[in-house]
Amino acid sequence: MKTTSCPCGSGLPFARCCAPLLAGERAANTAEALxxxxxxxxxxxxxxxxxxxxxxxxxxxxxxxxxxxAPKWIGLQILAHEHTGADRARVEFVARYRVGGRARRLHENSRFVRERGHWYYIDGDIDEGTAGPIEGERRQ
Incomplete structure (x- = not known):
């Protein structure tokens, strides 16, 4: 039986990584996991x-x-994860994706809050200077 890697890039099988969260079987224990x-x-x-x-x-x-x-999500890199308060955190990441054959990236600093034991995404600041096409990528 083939094990499918989780799209999030953790290196874990999807069934042991994000699948239980998406199915509502357990909550993310950190803002990074969310x-x-x-x-x-x-x-x-x-x-x-x-x-x-x-x-x-x-x-x-x-x-x-x-x-x-539809975008095809092709990679996630977590650049930073820090607590900014007892129940607040920030996660900086770069998500890579492809749309219509063109490689793109989204660089964001996201804010999260924990309420009643659950982490929630609040919002994020997109780094417009690095968002967009990936230099050197082949364009179709």
């Missing part, structure tokens, strides 16, 4: 999980992941 699971949810187009893990103060009413052409 960030990884949210990346996986984007890769799997799981809008319901993204909505559930988005803090109600900033959560959009709806989330449409049916873009055309």
């Amino acid at each position: 960030m990884r699971s949210r990346y996986t949810a984007f890769a799997r187009r799981d809008a319901a999980y993204l909505q559930r893990t988005w803090h109600d103060s900033t959560r959009p009413a709806a989330l449409d992941l049916e873009e055309d052409p």
Whole structure:
């Protein structure tokens, strides 16, 4: 039986990494774990999980992941994870994806809060200077 690696890049099998979080079987124990699971949810187009893990103060009413052409998420790199308070954290990451044959990247500093033992995504600042096409990537 082939083991599928988790899209979040942890190196763990999906079944032991993000799958239990997406299925609601357990909660993320850190903001970084939540960030990884949210990346996986984007890769799997799981809008319901993204909505559930988005803090109600900033959560959009709806989330449409049916873009055309759809992005293919190809990598996540966590650059920093730090607690900014007892129940607050920041995660800086770069997510790589491909749309219509063009490689892109999203560099974001995300803010998270823990309430009633659960981490939630609040919002993030996108580094516009590094967002966009990846230099040297082949364009189709």
